[in-house]
Amino acid sequence: MSKQATETRGFQSEVKQLLHLMIHSLYSNKEIFLRELISNASDAADKLRFKALENPDLYAGDAELGVKISVDKDAGTLTIADNGIGMTRDEVIDNLGTIAKSGTKAFLQSIGSEQAKDSQLIGQFGVGFYSSFIVADKVTVRTRAATAKSDEAILWESTGEGEYTIADDNKETRGTEIILHLKDDDKEFLDDWKVRSIVSKYADHISLPVEIQTIDEETKEAKWEKVNKAQALWTRSRSEINDDEYKEFYKHISHDFTDPLSWSHNRVEGKQEYTSLLYIPAKAPWDMWNRDHKHGLKLYVQRVFIMDDAEQFMPNYLRFVKGLIDSNDLPLNVSREILQDSKVTQNLRNACTKRVLQMLEKLAKDDHEKYLQFWSEFGLVLKEGTGEDMANRESIAKLLRFASTHTDSDAQSISLDQYIERMQEGQDKIYYITADSYNAAKNSPHLELFRKKGIEVLLLSDRIDEWMMSNLTEFAGKSFQSISKSDESIEKLADQETEEQKQAEKELEPFIERVKTVLGDKVKEVKLTHRLTSTPAIVTTAADEMTTQMAKLFAAAGQKAPEVKYTFELNPDHQLVKLAASTTDEGEFADWAELLLDQALLAEKGSLVDPSQFIQRMNKLLVK
CATH class of the missing domain: 1.20.120.790 (Heat shock protein 90, C-terminal domain)
Structure with missing residues (x-):
């Protein structure tokens, strides 16, 4: 391989803006940077495990995958190193220098001056690596791809001020080493106890061992000490896992800093054996309506990571669901073709879909306010299910919420069960009207008769509603009737x-x-x-x-x-x-x-x- 000279390159403009924001704003929760870097290291190890299924030589030289954290108080540096998949020169440029992998453009569009100090937004946009600049005035990355030789490593360095340098490097082992040159105000992260507490808080749930270097005061020898449980959370019994661990694991797999609304951890044995851990987020992702939006579950087979965003296990109308599925019934060298054609895959998809609908039904029953929070974020997406999922249409209909003439509010808070409870004696239809806006529906002349008779009418004003009602013909034995159509029941x-x-x-x-x-x-x-x-x-x-x-x-x-x-x-x-x-x-x-x-x-x-x-x-x- 021919050597390339040291290169100085500019960040994409949106990345430059993001770095400026991070460097010059104060964040209430600076320690998030360490969680993000450990999470990235865990992903790198997962990818190596999968690649090694076809090429076991990639493991050469290492007994165990892991993350090693060390501090140099004299130099003022904190180093996070992994022996995962590593990166090539092009991958370094793609991942650390451009917007392509980060989503920062949408991040910057969404963030206003009042929100500029809210570090929770970082996670929603997958820009975790850049959180390094919250605490560091310079970041050095040394990385060697698993397929590369020791003299084919790459050195990346930036002060976050608009440019970065990239050069060839020598590195004896594969993987990535991130060296943070800490700011004077952030030297607390050189403290051994501080780092340990953060790792214990954020990294107990991942299957990768995280080790911290300690120096024996007498012998001055360096030793490595594991500080996390290093057992994949979903493989543990539910009784052993507390709510905080479930929440942290969600943040690890979703790169979302907000706690999830709900989750379900389920192990199935028998004809099919699998474990699923599914989460309902509290906030919609910024790209949920993009055509190229990636969705789906993380797929593991016998605890070996296979792929992110395995959309075959979750229908499109549940694309907001995060989580994973670990199956014992799929081959380790699983391909997308097998996933698409496999009866096992279809059965897993059906099971996961029913599980999510049950979670939502329970949330609606147990916590009305939380469910309305879910509905305000994801209601429009869930409505798509009335036309996409015939088998679960009744379950989806139970989860729908509407504005109606029963309340003087545009809030969509009325369920079909509630409507039926209030139906008048002899009324056998669920009446509704669709319009361009809530006010247009609320003030429609078609409502005059129904107001006079005291009959409740559902007010539908979302763009998808007309299409939804064309698929939703009845609920609980009651047919739907648009009041803008001629009908015998209205004539009566x-x-x-x-x-x-x-x-x-x-x-x-x-x-x-x-x-x-x-x-x-x-x-x-x-x-x-x-x-x-x-x-x-x-x-x-x-x-x-x-x-x-x-x-x-x-x-x-x-x-x-x-x-x-x-x-x-x-x-x-x-x-x-x-x-x-x-x-x-x-x-x-x-x-x-x-x-x-x-x-x-x-x-x-x-x-x-x-x-x-x-x-x-x-x-x-x-x-x-």
């Missing part, structure tokens, strides 16, 4: 006419025919309705036709949707309808018919094809 609610009303309707039959003549094929049908109290007219669609919101979804996706043909329903008791009916001038009557239709369309769709014509027509009638 409204159809309580007196003889006087029936006589008035008969007298208005010529008026209805005149409206039909004016509007022609702009509407499917024109009729009178008693659904309304304060609104002159509405439009509805037939039960088997596309709704307005679904047509909008098609348009937003750039697809041509079938034209929606509406039924135009007029309120015979409204003053404007009576005024229009009494108009003898045919030109003026046409303006009234068009105006009332445009009003109804505007309330239904939120926009008009020709708003200027609507305004001109309204102004003309107002002047008269």
Whole structure:
């Protein structure tokens, strides 16, 4: 291999901003840097174990994988070394010099001046290595890839001020050594007891032994002492693990600094043997809506790490779940093809999915506030499950939360079970309305009849809701009914006419025919309705036709949707309808018919094809 000269390179601009932020801000929890570096070392060991399945020679020269921490008080340095997979020159540049592996761009976009001192944000964006600069004014990295020779090592160094140098180096052993040149204010991390306490706090759960160098005061000999349990947490009995250990392990595998909302540790024996440890995060990851968002579980086979983000074990609508699965039934040299085709994989996926849904159901039952916190972060994603997972649709529906006319709030806090408990005697349908916003749904004229009758209606305003309801046809034996569609049950609610009303309707039959003549094929049908109290007219669609919101979804996706043909329903008791009916001038009557239709369309769709014509027509009638 040809030698390359020492190179000075600039960080990507976002990394430069991040480093500036870390160096010049005060953090309340500086010790996080050590957790991140130990976590990275653990990942490097996991990757080596996996690569060594095919190439056992990669283990050459080392009896055991581990992390070694040493301090040099005279030099003011703290060194964290591992004998894991190591890095090549290109990998060093990719991992330590660019945004590609760090997500710092989104991090910087999300962080405001008030949040600049919040170190908890670091973990959410996978920028753990850069936390070194919280305590160090210079960081030196010496690394040698497992496949490289001793003279093919790489030396990386930076003061975090915008540039770094990279050069060839000699290193006798594979792996990575990170030397932190501590700032004067952070020399406390040279204290043996301080380092031990941090390691005990953050690294007990990882399977890699973490050793600290001690110097015998008499003989001056250096000895290494293991300070963590070094037993993979998921292999231990649940009764031996406390909540703090579960939380720290979550932070280790997710690089999230926030405690999880809930978790489930499960060992299954019998036909299939596996262990799963699944977590529900408290916060959504910054890239959850990115198309290339990585999700899935860490996969271990017989305690050997196989891969990160094994998405085959978790459906897309549960992509927020973190955790791992350790199977005894998959081959050690497992490939993605085997994962995709394996019946074992499908069974594990089904089991993990049910486990997560049970966790969420328990959370909803035991802690209402915590569940609403979960819903505010991940509710939109969970809604995708109604169309993706037919087998668990009822379980998913139990977990859904809605705004409704029962509360005067846009908070989505009402469950379908709660709705059914409040249903009126004889009511056999769950009524809902979809709209562009909560206010549009809450103030829809379609609600007038239901408010009058005291019947609760679910108010749906998320973009995904119309698609969700097209997949969710019933719950607990009750069918769903959109109140913007024509339906017999709604007609029955409204159809309580007196003889006087029936006589008035008969007298208005010529008026209805005149409206039909004016509007022609702009509407499917024109009729009178008693659904309304304060609104002159509405439009509805037939039960088997596309709704307005679904047509909008098609348009937003750039697809041509079938034209929606509406039924135009007029309120015979409204003053404007009576005024229009009494108009003898045919030109003026046409303006009234068009105006009332445009009003109804505007309330239904939120926009008009020709708003200027609507305004001109309204102004003309107002002047008269």
